[in-house]
Structure formats: C-alpha cells, structure tokens
Amino acid sequence: MNYTLKYGLACLVLVLALASCRKEPNYPDEPEISFKRIEQVSHDDEGLQIDSIFLVINFKDGDGNLGLSTDRQSSDYFPPFNVGSTYENNFKVKLLQRVEDPNNPGQFIFREYQFPVEGFDLSGRFPRISTDDREEPLEGEIRFGMEFTEEFFRPGEVIKFEVFIYDRETPVPNKSNVIVSDPVTLFTE
Known part of the structure; x- marks a missing residue:
C-alpha cells in the first residue's frame, strides 16, 4: 500500500x-x-x-473564431453575416477550368469557370469549429463538399479550386490567405 501511494503520487506529480x-x-x-x-x-x-468532390484544407487560427451557424435564427445571421452580404458564406470557392491557351495552341491554362446560371457560386458555410466563444488557438482541417454533373461538365474535364475563408471577427471578418488545389479530372470512374 505504501509503495503504491509513494510511486502513484510521484507519477501524478510528473504528469502534472x-x-x-x-x-x-x-x-x-x-x-x-x-x-x-x-x-x-x-x-x-x-x-x-455525378462526382462528389470533397476539398480538404488545413487551418490555423489564433483566436478560434472560425465557422458560422447554419441556423437562420442564430446571431451568425446578423450583419455582417446576413443573407446577401459578402460575408454570408465563410468558405469562398472559385472554380477554375483547364482550357487551351488562345496565345499558345496546344498549351493549357486554368481560367475561372463561368456558370451558365447568373449568380451561381460554389461558396458556402462551414459550421463553427469550437462550440463556445472562448478565444483559443485552433488548428485542424475543414472538409467541404460539392457535386458536379454531366449536365454542365464533360467526362475528362480538368478543374481545380481557388479557396479562402473568413472568420467571425466583427465588424469586419478576417480573410485567410488564398490557396489553389491540385487539379482533378471529372467522371473518370
């Protein structure tokens, strides 16, 4: 008993x-x-x-205010995050499509894809990372999903994504750096 207490206490002190x-x-x-x-x-x-594409990014944030609620009754829908504002969606995506370079036949470049529907955008909201409003450094990954169909894209079409995120800072959210994904070929399976 004395042996267990003696070494148990020493282990507890070491762990602390x-x-x-x-x-x-x-x-x-x-x-x-x-x-x-x-x-x-x-x-x-x-x-x-149909291709379901999941874009996975790593994040780091010093004050932990990442993510927005999808509950429309939440304060996360008050300005500046209200419907129709620049900051309504905190995961901003620009779709880039591989096209032939008009200045260099046989060479390819990536250009922003023009959706056939005016105002359509792949951007969206990712949920709050932390469940409380405590300021703390956070790091992890965000997995953001999108669907593509043959209605708008051909099999073998090569695309990639330009992405940035916003945090919940008010009155003006902080913008992250901009990243570009690796290319992906649609409908290859």
Missing part, C-alpha cells in the same frame, strides 16, 4: 509537471489555410454521372 510545460501555439488572429487533398466519389443516378 509535464502538462504544465505544454505551451499553447501562437497563431495570428487571421486564419491561415493550406491545401491538404481532394477526395472524389463518382456515382450514377439514373444514367446521370
């Missing part, structure tokens, strides 16, 4: 000492992102090919 040495990371309050990977899942829906 090691835990107190851990320093919180020191990230800036503006979010920082990096490209991690693209996940692609192809499936057929009554003869229509």
Whole structure:
C-alpha cells in the first residue's frame, strides 16, 4: 500500500509537471489555410454521372473564431453575416477550368469557370469549429463538399479550386490567405 501511494503520487506529480510545460501555439488572429487533398466519389443516378468532390484544407487560427451557424435564427445571421452580404458564406470557392491557351495552341491554362446560371457560386458555410466563444488557438482541417454533373461538365474535364475563408471577427471578418488545389479530372470512374 505504501509503495503504491509513494510511486502513484510521484507519477501524478510528473504528469502534472509535464502538462504544465505544454505551451499553447501562437497563431495570428487571421486564419491561415493550406491545401491538404481532394477526395472524389463518382456515382450514377439514373444514367446521370455525378462526382462528389470533397476539398480538404488545413487551418490555423489564433483566436478560434472560425465557422458560422447554419441556423437562420442564430446571431451568425446578423450583419455582417446576413443573407446577401459578402460575408454570408465563410468558405469562398472559385472554380477554375483547364482550357487551351488562345496565345499558345496546344498549351493549357486554368481560367475561372463561368456558370451558365447568373449568380451561381460554389461558396458556402462551414459550421463553427469550437462550440463556445472562448478565444483559443485552433488548428485542424475543414472538409467541404460539392457535386458536379454531366449536365454542365464533360467526362475528362480538368478543374481545380481557388479557396479562402473568413472568420467571425466583427465588424469586419478576417480573410485567410488564398490557396489553389491540385487539379482533378471529372467522371473518370
């Protein structure tokens, strides 16, 4: 008994000492992102090919105010995050399509894709990362999904994405750096 108490107490003191040495990371309050990977899942829906594309990015944020609620009754829909504002969506996506370079036949470049529907945008909201409003450094990954169909894209079409995110800072949210994903070929399975 005395042996267990003696060494048990020593182990507890050691664990507490090691835990107190851990320093919180020191990230800036503006979010920082990096490209991690693209996940692609192809499936057929009554003869229509569909590609579900998941864009996975890493993030770091010094004050932990990332993500917006999707509940329209939430304060996350008050200005500046209200419907129709620049900051309504916190995950901003620009679709880039591979096209032949008009100045160099046989060479390819990526250009912003022009959607056939005026005002259509792939951007959206990702949910709050932290469940409370405590300021703390956060890091992790965000997985953002989109669907593409043969109605608008040909099999073999090569695309990539330009992305940035906003945090919940008010009155003006902080913008992250802009990243570009690796290219992905649609409807290859």
